[in-house]
Amino acid sequence: MRNKLLFIVLLGVIFSMTAGLVCVTAQDEKSEVVIAQISDPTDLDPQTAGGTTGGNFVWNIFDGLTIISSDMSEVYPSLATEWEMVDDVTWQFKLREDVVFQNGEKFNAEAIKYTVDRFTRPGTPQEAYKFKSLKAAEVVDEYTVNIITNAPDPLLPFRAMEIVALPPVYTEEAGDNFGTLPIGTGAYKVVENTPNQRIVLEANENYWGGKPDVDRLVFIPVPEVSTRLAELITGNADIILNLSPEDFATIEGNAGLRVETTAGKRVIFVGIDLLPDGPEYLKDVRVRQALNYAIDKEAIIEYLLNGYADQLATLYRTDFAGYDPSIEPYPYDPEKALALLAEAGIDPSDITLKIAASEEVVIKGGEIGEAIASMLQDIGINATADVLANQQIRDMLIGGQEAHVNDELWVWNWGVREPDADSILSGVMHNSGLTSYVRDDKLSEMIDLARAEMDSEKRAEIHKEIQAYLYEECPAIFLFLAHDIYGVNNRVNWTPRRDQYIIGKEISLNK
Amino acid sequence: MGRYIVQRIVQTIIVLFVVCTVVFLLLRAVGDPARLLVNPEGSKEGIEIIRKSLGLDLPLWKQYVNYIKGIVTLDFGTSFTYKKPVVDLIKVHLPSTLQLTFFSLLIAVVSGVTLGCISAIKQYSIFDNIATFLAVFTRAVPGFWLGIMLILIFSVRLNWLPPSGYGSFKKLIMPSVSLALSMAPVIARLTRSSMLEIIKSDYIRTARAKGQTERTIIMKHALRNTLIPVVTMVGLQMGHLLGGSIVIETVFAWPGIGRLLIESINVYDFPVIQTTVFMIAVFFVLINFFIDMLYLLIDPRIRLG
Numbered sequence: 001m002r003n004k005l006l007f008i009v010l011l012g013v014i015f016s017m018t019a020g021l022v023c024v025t026a027q028d029e030k031s032e033v034v035i036a037q038i039s040d041p042t043d044l045d046p047q048t049a050g051g052t053t054g055g056n057f058v059w060n061i062f063d064g065l066t067i068i069s070s071d072m073s074e075v076y077p078s079l080a081t082e083w084e085m086v087d088d089v090t091w092q093f094k095l096r097e098d099v100v101f102q103n104g105e106k107f108n109a110e111a112i113k114y115t116v117d118r119f120t121r122p123g124t125p126q127e128a129y130k131f132k133s134l135k136a137a138e139v140v141d142e143y144t145v146n147i148i149t150n151a152p153d154p155l156l157p158f159r160a161m162e163i164v165a166l167p168p169v170y171t172e173e174a175g176d177n178f179g180t181l182p183i184g185t186g187a188y189k190v191v192e193n194t195p196n197q198r199i200v201l202e203a204n205e206n207y208w209g210g211k212p213d214v215d216r217l218v219f220i221p222v223p224e225v226s227t228r229l230a231e232l233i234t235g236n237a238d239i240i241l242n243l244s245p246e247d248f249a250t251i252e253g254n255a256g257l258r259v260e261t262t263a264g265k266r267v268i269f270v271g272i273d274l275l276p277d278g279p280e281y282l283k284d285v286r287v288r289q290a291l292n293y294a295i296d297k298e299a300i301i302e303y304l305l306n307g308y309a310d311q312l313a314t315l316y317r318t319d320f321a322g323y324d325p326s327i328e329p330y331p332y333d334p335e336k337a338l339a340l341l342a343e344a345g346i347d348p349s350d351i352t353l354k355i356a357a358s359e360e361v362v363i364k365g366g367e368i369g370e371a372i373a374s375m376l377q378d379i380g381i382n383a384t385a386d387v388l389a390n391q392q393i394r395d396m397l398i399g400g401q402e403a404h405v406n407d408e409l410w411v412w413n414w415g416v417r418e419p420d421a422d423s424i425l426s427g428v429m430h431n432s433g434l435t436s437y438v439r440d441d442k443l444s445e446m447i448d449l450a451r452a453e454m455d456s457e458k459r460a461e462i463h464k465e466i467q468a469y470l471y472e473e474c475p476a477i478f479l480f481l482a483h484d485i486y487g488v489n490n491r492v493n494w495t496p497r498r499d500q501y502i503i504g505k506e507i508s509l510n511k
Numbered sequence: 512m513g514r515y516i517v518q519r520i521v522q523t524i525i526v527l528f529v530v531c532t533v534v535f536l537l538l539r540a541v542g543d544p545a546r547l548l549v550n551p552e553g554s555k556e557g558i559e560i561i562r563k564s565l566g567l568d569l570p571l572w573k574q575y576v577n578y579i580k581g582i583v584t585l586d587f588g589t590s591f592t593y594k595k596p597v598v599d600l601i602k603v604h605l606p607s608t609l610q611l612t613f614f615s616l617l618i619a620v621v622s623g624v625t626l627g628c629i630s631a632i633k634q635y636s637i638f639d640n641i642a643t644f645l646a647v648f649t650r651a652v653p654g655f656w657l658g659i660m661l662i663l664i665f666s667v668r669l670n671w672l673p674p675s676g677y678g679s680f681k682k683l684i685m686p687s688v689s690l691a692l693s694m695a696p697v698i699a700r701l702t703r704s705s706m707l708e709i710i711k712s713d714y715i716r717t718a719r720a721k722g723q724t725e726r727t728i729i730m731k732h733a734l735r736n737t738l739i740p741v742v743t744m745v746g747l748q749m750g751h752l753l754g755g756s757i758v759i760e761t762v763f764a765w766p767g768i769g770r771l772l773i774e775s776i777n778v779y780d781f782p783v784i785q786t787t788v789f790m791i792a793v794f795f796v797l798i799n800f801f802i803d804m805l806y807l808l809i810d811p812r813i814r815l816g
Contacts (some may be wrong), residue, residue: 039777042590042592042593042774043592043593043594044596077580132552166665174591174596177595179594194603194766194767195593195600195603195604195771196604196766196770196771196774197603197676197677197678197766202542220676221764223761223764223770223773224655224659224675224761224762224764226659226662226765227659227662227675227762227763230662230663230667230674231675232675233667233783234666234667234670234674236673236674236676251703383812389777390777391542391776391777391778391779394547395542395543395546395547395779398547398549398558399546399549399555399558400545414551425747426549426552427552432554434551434552434553434554434555434557442674460579465542465657
């Protein structure tokens with residue numbers, strides 16, 4: 001008797017647990033594109049949502065004052081129709097007059113002022129996250145706004161993509177909840193946000209740019225790459241992200257699927273510990289040059305990345321202002337490396353280097369770290385790869401100069417939307433950079449100069465000087481520009497953007 | 512009985528307290544969430560601002576006191592990254608993990624006990640040998656690999672089941688099967704040996720002598736006694752099931768506690784990690800308690816206290 005009772009109770013528990021699962025979701029006529037990425041953003045607040053996963057939502061739900069072209073070379077109008085520089089630190093933006101927020105709130109210069117004020121509120125984490133040069137906004141009239149910067153910022157029109165309009169009333173009402181169900185002016189609105197499950201966006205019928213072609217975008221987080229591939233092959237997902245070159249074959253073997261690639265925005269390099277209390281031998285420029293000669297970049301690109309990367313001579317992408325094509329990458333020349341070490345009077349076996357690397361920071365990062373270690377071993381240096389998890393390597397390096405417990409070298413990357421080297425240089429080469437282990441007053445001075453120079457030709461000249469200096473001084477081991485790889489179902493018309501964002505209004509369906 | 516329950520509750524509180532403390536200290540030793548949250552283009556002051564806003568600038572003992580106070584008042588704090596109460600996140604993620612664990616437990620127990628019984632009754636038969644081979648194989652193979660193989664066969668090749676996700680019964684099948692496959696063989700082997708021992712005992716011989724059918728003997732007399740060690744084992748294995756679900760949830764993109772834990776570890780979201788581990792510990796303790804109670808049902812001779 002008791003047995004039966006227990007059995008019935010157990011059955012009851014099991015049924016109640018699975019009951020919710022059995023009901024079938026109703027199908028409707030809406031067109032839908034499913035996008036599988038490695039993880040969800042935890043927060044959809046555009047002023048705090050970081051990284052590419054966050055960016056996939058920001059520019060669907062919101063619009064910036066401007067938007068950059070998909071190859072990142074030009075700035076187009078978005079919420080602003082035109083802009084001009086009033087003085088070195090003031091830019092005037094004329095705004096569209098036909099825009100309303102998804103909840104009916106009015107879009108005007110006040111909304112932009114509210115947005116900028118929220119960005120720059122003192123003491124809030126927002127201030128710390130992004131957009132250092134932004135100071136304030138002034139309403140000129142209903143549809144004209146002045147953006148004021150802390151210092152001259154020639155890249156402001158590019159960066160104004162980040163000034164995405166927030167609805168003042170709703171944002172205040174929602175408080176911390178704004179990041180869960182945000183409202184913007186964008187082509188898509190959030191209808192469901194279930195963490196680690198799915199985020200559903202639906203087309204905004206009243207979008208000022210016209211209703212987008214695809215009615216619904218569903219973003220699903222699928223951490224395991226083979227599962228993401230399975231989602232694509234079975235037709236459950238239409239676009240999958242975060243692939244590595246070896247996944248190519250899997251996709252191309254399937255009819256109806258294709259691989260899309262694009263030169264990305266991420267510069268990959270090996271950082272070097274040049275802090276004053278860092279290892280002495282790394283302070284000798286000949287040793288750093290030797291390290292650059294000792295790495296066979298072509299082999300890494302060909303064998304580890306199946307060719308999906310472009311060698312770079314320094315930290316400059318070819319689209320950066322003032323890029324100097326006459327500087328050739330350091331060739332692979334172990335003999336020369338040994339000669340340089342001999343010239344410096346350093347026996348390679350006296351050099352011990354640990355190379356921190358992570359798969360999650362750079363595609364194939366661990367293997368790249370190991371390849372570099374073995375190439376350095378080839379010239380007699382005691383090199384070992386130190387493969388870490390994303391959070392470990394970031395905790396070690398970001399703002400870790402005081403603790404100074406980092407490895408001597410690290411495989412690192414820097415992605416930036418603007419076609420300008422300021423961001424990467426300020427971040428990893430300037431004395432004050434959060435991830436910079438370089439202490440070089442001359443270099444910092446040149447970076448400051450370039451940042452404040454409003455004349456584009458003069459700025460290009462300074463950048464040429466910086467490149468020559470970087471090339472000569474080798475404060476890093478220069479590697480390559482990574483390519484991004486996507487798997488796409490052929491029913492979807494879409495080409496990837498170089499800034500890595502998936503923007504729904506750029507997707508259409510083959511009828 | 513009453514005394515026993517009081518004893519168990521005291522034990523439970525001590526266990527949970529130790530778990531909380533160890534997790535708290537380990538996390539503080541491991542790293543600094545502010546550095547992971549700051550934008551790399553930001554500044555050192557930025558790190559300080561974030562640290563302050565998260566309450567990580569307080570002295571360690573103060574953070575600890577706040578944390579314990581929070582647990583006692585069932586206030587588990589606010590996630591660093593999701594910016595919502597951790598309780599809300601647990602509420603969203605817990606049901607799916609419960610579904611997964613219960614369903615795979617069901618599969619594991621039913622298949623394990625059935626296979627074990629048949630193996631024992633038909634000892635050294637072809638069936639017994641096959642069952643033994645399967646048990647060793649599924650036990651030896653790591654769960655995530657098995658999961659990926661299931662996806663390859665049933666989703667990619669046969670297109671019967673969706674590869675991953677949550678929200679329909681079809682999506683529950685593969686994750687729970689791959690989770691169950693690590694547990695079922697243990698149950699099967701234990702049932703087999705336990706059953707073998709019991710069908711050789713005197714009271715079974717007596718039952719046979721009475722002329723009862725083999726079916727009645729096995730189902731009515733032998734099975735119940737066979738299950739006592741099995742139940743103990745299931746209780747112990749539940750921990751593995753919860754641990755295994757962390758991996759399986761990642762493979763099948765299952766939005767459960769395990770995924771939440773992994774995602775939070777990736778960004779050092781302390782409140783979420785602390786609470787998730789706490790919940791898993793509570794779970795574990797409850798299951799053990801439940802198993803002890805189950806003994807009473809299965810074997811009326813057992814007295815707790």
